[in-house]
Amino acid sequence: MTETPALHALWPAPLADGTVHATVTVPGSKSVTNRALVLAALAAEPGWVRRPLRSRDSQLMSDALRALGVGIEETASSSSGDGAGGEAWRVIPAALHGPATVDVGNAGTVMRFLPPVATLAAGDIRFDGDPRSYERPLGQVISALRTLGARIDDDGRGALPLTVQGGGALEGGVVEIDASNSSQFVSALLLSGPRFNQGVEVRHTGTTLPSMPHIRMTVEMLRAAGAQVDTPEAGGEPNVWRVAPSALLGRDVVVEPDLSNAQPFLAAALITGGTVTIRDWPRRTTQPGDELRRIFTEMGGSCELTDAGLVFTGSGKIHGIDVDLGEVGELTPGIAAVAALADSPSTLRGVAHLRLHETDRLAALTAEINGLGGEVTETADGLHIRPRPLHGGVFHTYDDHRMATAGAVIGLAVEGVQIENVATTAKTLPDFPKMWARMLSGAGA
Incomplete structure (x- = not known):
């Protein structure tokens, strides 16, 4: 070292x-918890995240969404529809807005999943984090969002810190991205895709794609929330994912x-x-x-x-x-x-x-x-x-x-x-x- x-x-x-x-x-799973929080925040109606992971990464995610205007009420819950008890978070969507500052810590899900969400907010959203977060790859997400119509100020670094100049909506459309360094690049765009005006078509151009199970997790959770997603596994083009524009359902999610x-x-x-x-x-x-x-x-x-x-x-x-x-x-x-x-x-x-x-x-x-x-x-x-x-x-x-x-x-x-x-x-x-x-x-x- x-x-x-x-x-x-x-x-x-x-x-x-x-x-x-x-x-x-x-x-509970960090990966499921943080995806569930993002999808609930973008939904058209309130939802529940039950048995969430309470950790630094999930706290950073919930704090960031609150900063954008989302209501998250943390409660104890006796049961859900399938008998799951324990802690539960009630997520109440709202019109996303700035100005706000998001601390990503060193959480990959926060630093990659939330800039696309921030493009849907009205106002400037600044992202900052731990020193190591400045070194982690983010440039592909930044350039992809610009292709889709976002305005982002990163002083040419292709990394944190940065400011998303949210316009309250994003046009969306087709974008090419090399996700060889992280499958989170693909998941980041797919999660917010239903809220883009044209949805999103993500075309991976790299030679490798690590952690495919995490992309499958994103796709399954999107579909469960009512999104229409076309994937390579379902007979689509290799390395291409399409998410149609639509409203997302407020769900009752029990975290594994x-x-x-x-x-x-x-x-x-x-x-x-x-x-x-x-x-x-x-x-x-x-x-x-x-x-x-x-x-x-x-x-x-x-x-x-x-x-x-x-x-x-x-x-x-x-x-x-x-x-x-x-x-x-x-x-x-x-x-x-x-x-x-x-x-x-x-x-x-x-x-x-x-x-x-x-x-x-x-x-x-x-x-x-x-x-x-x-x-x-x-x-x-x-x-x-x-x-x-x-x-x-x-x-x-x-x-x-x-x-x-x-x-x-x-x-x-x-x-x-x-x-x-x-x-x-x-x-x-x-x-x-x-x-x-x-x-x-x-x-x-």
């Missing part, structure tokens, strides 16, 4: 003293558990030869995290989907894996952590785009695992991991939530691992240290 963060707030990663047996309730955030808990069962049950695992989902069932089974575990949730059991052995993670790149840090403890080498492919995430995840994983005695080498599009005996030391997180949980996974099997700034897990997994401790105690999480 070219930059080493300051050493602070070291958290001793707990060492597992036996097999882990626990039942875990994972908070975040399956990617279940990863460290499933990894605990795999590493210790124990059993972990993840409550409410959906039988059908567009979340990339569902691939953990296949990947961790190949690495040595077994799983069963039951009425209680996903029951995952480790065999006590961890095998290396050769896998293309192009569609599920967010799982890479956790898989790399498990692979570093395996009995054979692993190759993780198809994830060159991770160099542009919260941090350069490929460089970060290489530096931190090697810092504990590992042997990880970067490839053009991923990592090659040759297991070596590991030792304790500081595992830096680079303000990246998935780096923090990856370090905790290694700490289960390696004594003396200290995680720098474990609090960064609050981005998508609030109270992670407490959940981790409860899982290890057998009390569940």
Whole structure:
């Protein structure tokens, strides 16, 4: 890595003293929560988002929508139509307006999904965020919105900070975009597309398109809200998505558990030869995290989907894996952590785009695992991991939530691992240290 963060707030990663047996309730999906909030804000009538993820990223999204004039009432709810209780957010659409300032933090969904929304507001909407957000790719979204009729002042940077000069509407139409660096570029345009005068036709021109499950999630949620969406999977042109102009329905959405955030808990069962049950695992989902069932089974575990949730059991052995993670790149840090403890080498492919995430995840994983005695080498599009005996030391997180949980996974099997700034897990997994401790105690999480 070219930059080493300051050493602070070291958290001793707990060492597992036996097999882990626990039942875990994972908070709601960030990806579903933030898409549901955007669609509810653009709807023609009020709606509900139930069991939302309450984390830094979702709070940034809700605060941003409030700044644009959307009403969001946070309440406790006894039940919805399908019996889902717990926290619920009532979203009341309104005429979007500025002037307003949006803090995106370092949340990709906020920095990419909301500039298209801001074009529909009357007035100037300024976007700013954490220093790392200035380095994350956004130029394709900016240029696409300009093609569709938006006025955006970014001083030629193609990145944050920027100001969207909202005119209360956007013409829309056909736009070409290279989404090789992030599928969020496509989702950003599709989510607001029903509100554009001509809708939107997004034509991806790049050679690769990572994280396709997230685009499928966007399409499914749009259709559920009443939008007409044509996709390549439905017999349309390859790499072309069309959204017709229409009003969106105010819906009652129950947010699924975040399956990617279940990863460290499933990894605990795999590493210790124990059993972990993840409550409410959906039988059908567009979340990339569902691939953990296949990947961790190949690495040595077994799983069963039951009425209680996903029951995952480790065999006590961890095998290396050769896998293309192009569609599920967010799982890479956790898989790399498990692979570093395996009995054979692993190759993780198809994830060159991770160099542009919260941090350069490929460089970060290489530096931190090697810092504990590992042997990880970067490839053009991923990592090659040759297991070596590991030792304790500081595992830096680079303000990246998935780096923090990856370090905790290694700490289960390696004594003396200290995680720098474990609090960064609050981005998508609030109270992670407490959940981790409860899982290890057998009390569940």
